[in-house]
Amino acid sequence: MTNAFDILALPARLSLDEGTLQQAYLSRSRQAHPDHGGSDREASEVNAAYEVLKAPDKRVKHLMEVAAPEAARSWRTVPLDERMMSLFSSIGQTLDASAKIVERKSRAQSALAKALLANEEMQQRERLEELGSSIASRLEEMETVLPELDTRLESDPASLETWKEIASLQARMAYLTKWQAQIRERLLQLMM
Amino acid sequence: MASDYILGIDLGTTNSLVGVVDSGFPILLADGEGSRMTPSAVHYGPDGEVVVGSAAVRQRAVDVQHTVTSVKRLVGRRAGESAWQPPYDLAGLGKTAVQVSADILRHLKAVVERALEVPVTRAVITVPAFFNDAQRNATKLAGEQAGLTVERILAEPTAAALAYGLDKLEEHRRIAVYDLGGGTFDISVLEMRDGVFQVLSTAGDTQLGGDDIDRTLAEWIWEQSGLDGDGRGFDVLAALPRMRLITAAEEAKKHLSSASSTEVLLPFFLEQQSVQVTVTRGDLEGLTQPLMERTRKHCLRALADARCEVSDLHDVILVGGSTRMPLVRETVRSIFQREPDVSQNPDEAIAMGAVIQAGILAGSLRQVVLLDVTPLSLGIETFGGLMNVIIPRNSTIPCKAGEMFTNAVANQSEMLIRVLQGERELAKDNWELGRVAVPFPAGPKGSARVGVQFAIDANGILQVLARDTATQVDTVLEIQNSAVDVEDARVEQMIAESVDFAFEDMNERIWTEARLKSEELTAAVDEALIQCEGLLEPAETVRIRECNAEVRRLLGVEPHDARALKAANQALDDATQTLAVLLVERAMEAALERKLGM
Structure with missing residues (x-):
């Protein structure tokens, strides 16, 4: 599983402020974009990482996928209050x-x-x-x-x-x- | 030897423009007639000679069947898919929309080569943001046929944003670009900061533009002329008179951008009979209103998708020739609650943006980064004929997404998947890009594991790759859209049948439509008059009752007079305008009271 935090060179944390994320995304895009010496493949990864980290619910889920211990990951069903x-x-x-x-x-x-x-x-x-x-x-x-x-x-x-x-x-x-x-x-x- | 120049080309529905970055500045070049705007018209002469531009437009007046205009509306579309019917028959001319586009591009390439005195081979070509994969591919193919390597397919509103923002690279702004051209409408919301132009959302309609306004006005002029009786409807006019009407409508429309009324005079239109009709700006605006309403919906959609309020925008930029119309500006003002930005030349901004993108690719504008989006969701057909979205609309490109496929039976050699673009739930309501055959290695049921990757590149063009998970080898899968050609004949037949059918019971169909509206309207009038009792001027109430009675009377008249009923509906519609406004105002007042009561 690719790690979106690594791709954007951000610490793997649940909380992330929008400005920091935006800054990281723009500066990575400058290198990764095919118009600026990068490639479609590289830019696709950067875009996907941004997409995941931008939405808090997806970001939290992603952190669980990349950082939670095995035992916590198998724990799945969450009853609604x-x-x-x-x-x-x-x-x-x-x-x-x-x-x-x-x-x-x-x-x-x-x-x-x-x-x-x-x-x-x-x-x-x-x-x-x-x-x-x-x-x-x-x-x-x-x-x-x-x-x-x-x-x-x-x-x-x-x-x-x-x-x-x-x-x-x-x-x-x-x-x-x-x-x-x-x-x-x-x-x-x-x-x- | 080819030069390093990369052309920036705006291949428009009505006009095309071309330019290059010269000594660090984006410039547009003039064609042989001294104009930077070359009409997107191609005339095919009897001896095979091809004439492009103003000369072809002049030929149109005498040889409409051999003069191709607005071909962009047919690019990448299946026969009969567009409601827009050209006055020429492409198939009869032995041409495809791609070949005609290539002829225009070849002409533009020659314009540059003559001006710069060097051969050029590379280009950036703009397309409407809402062009789908097939339309983008077709445009790229046209470029290749014209001897150009297409370095980038660029969205038109994005190009206009580049032209707008090039001298504001330091700033942080959120903008919208409202682009209404000859045949297409796009709305894009962008964020620009530190030289990065990030498209947040785009929406639009590739079959909505100035052409549609011209045609609507031409039909109206024909109805007003009084010559349209005896089954001489607009659609049954021969190609040449129809073209004369449309051309006259276009001129009247342009004139009405500054004048409040104009006269359309076409002497000896049908033998001895002339067309003589006065058109006021009000007439034109009444006819254009439904089209404006359609652009409003796209604007609301784009704003919602960008998670953006009108108040978050710094500027709303107008581009495209049709934005010269006062009603268009009025519409933009009402949607975005501000004065639109008209700093950009509506005809040239897109071409300038294409040239700027060419400069980015050539490395002369290193600081500018463009992040565009895919306008339509990409998906595949799944069980029950549903569309399964794989890449949602407004995803930043380039992007990719994968799906895993497995064999349903032992030793299945391949599986066919239908690749779709669109926003509808049912697969059949979306545009089918084609079918892809996913190959499986031999083995028992469920043993094959093939990952299929859908990748959209920076041009917005799709590539499908299959990865064998055992060997990790990627192969490019061909998107077979040969089905398009097979379906063509069938689609044409269906259209022919429906046209025959339509002529038979035209009167009855208009009657049925009008009757449904009458029934709704008369019931609504009764209800509304009760709700608003005492709030209307007595004279107005009388007038409404009269109109209502007239509609009721016509409903009972035999034989059915569809035209009269339609007219009576219209009269009742007009008479109840104040009443409708009153109802909405009352609802708003009630809402305000609820708010204050809280």
Whole structure:
């Protein structure tokens, strides 16, 4: 497995600020790009590494893959807590309801028929935005935990307990990121 | 001996331009007629002579069937795939879109060789950002046929960004490039910092441009002329009069960028009858509005994919000749909530960018790095006819991704996979690039392990490699798209059939469409009048009721008068404009109240 941290010459850590990552990516790209003496192959690796490290959920997963001890890696299933489950069901309902509006709007042929949907549409949009921002703040909250986990890994890189915590955090991050993308997509559909 | 010059070429739908970096400066070169813009027109004479540029445009007026224009709309596309129908028959001329493009490129190459007095063999050619793999490959092939080594296929909005940003290399900016040309529309969002131009997202439509505006306006002028009765619809006009109308429409459109109204006069259009129609800017804008709406959707998509708000952008740059239209600027203003940047010459910025990229490749602009993206998701067909995305759209190129394949039965010699580009869930709704045969070594079921790698290079062109995991040997797999030619005949037949069919029941079809709209509209009017009772001027309510009654009356009239119903729908649509605005305003007020109540 190629190590994205190595490719961009960055320390293998859970937390990584955007500016540092961007800087590392741009300076590696200057050498790796085929226009500047690099090759397609080299540049592809640099691009893939950037893609993985940019998204916190993917970055955490990648670190687990390259750095977690074997025992921690086999530990896979992560049950979702009640708070996540209830969020999940309200997201499901909102996505369904808003899909119906998108469908009706796309069938409407006149400006007047579309305008009749405006009120309902706006309520759906508000609901989606509300959910979107609550997801965003939870993701932000999770990211603030990363430096602390890094410190714990530094003192004991093989701690199963720390790695389990990381795995559980990663699973929640991945779900939230996926839902966030779905909400973003639906908001876009409503605007179109 | 060939020189070290690398040409920068903008191979446009309507016009093409060429330039080089000379003594450190990007410059564009003038053709034999003294113009830096060469019309992308090719006339094929009876004795085999090939004329390119303004001379070919002059031939078009008398010999439309042998004059090829806007060929870019046909490059890399299967027959009948484009709704756009040219006034010439390429197959009848014995030419392909690639050959015609090669003739234009050969002409541009000669322009440079005459100006610089040295042979040139290398080039950067721009294409719409939204060109797919087949269209990029076809453009590259055209370059090769013209005797050029194509060093890079470059996206047009990215090229324009280079032209915009070359004197701002120290700065850190986020910009959008809105590129509406003769036949294609692109929108790209880029970030530039320290000389790195990073495309964050791109969206667009390779069948949306000035040509479509001309055609829509030409049809409208024909309807207004009063000569279109007796089944003389626009589509059944002969090629030459149709071309006359389109050319007149194009001139009227250009005129209306500065004037508020213009007259189209075509004497003796059909024998003794002349076309005489006044077009106002309002008429043109009404007709262009639906096309503008399509560009708006692409802009929203590009912004969302870049994870970018309108307020994050420093500038929105306009390029492409069609951005001269006041309505286009108005549209951009409303989407991006700012005055667009018109510092770039809309006709020349893309060519300048191509020249700058040529300079990067030649090593004279070391500090500039270009990171572009692939516009479409790449995938393969999987179980149930679904598209399995392997490389998502807007991935930075070059990039690669792998999939592992294994044999489903013992001693299976190969497996065929369909390679697709597009965003739709079903494989059949996406563009099929071709099929790839993955070879398997002999062995029991499930024993073969072949990794297939999909690599998109810096040109946005795909290469498929198979790696035998036992030997670690890579082989390049050919993407067989011969199926394209087999399907051509079938597609043409399907189109011919559907056209026949369409003529038979044209009136009935228009009626059905109009009736559906009437039913929706009359119901909506009833509902809206209840909701907005007392909020409209009494005179307006009366007017709406009258229009509504007229639509209802026509629905019951036998025989069906499709045209009258369509017109009545339009009248009701117009009459209810204020009502629609009122409804939206009320919804917004309610939303505000909810917000304040929180």
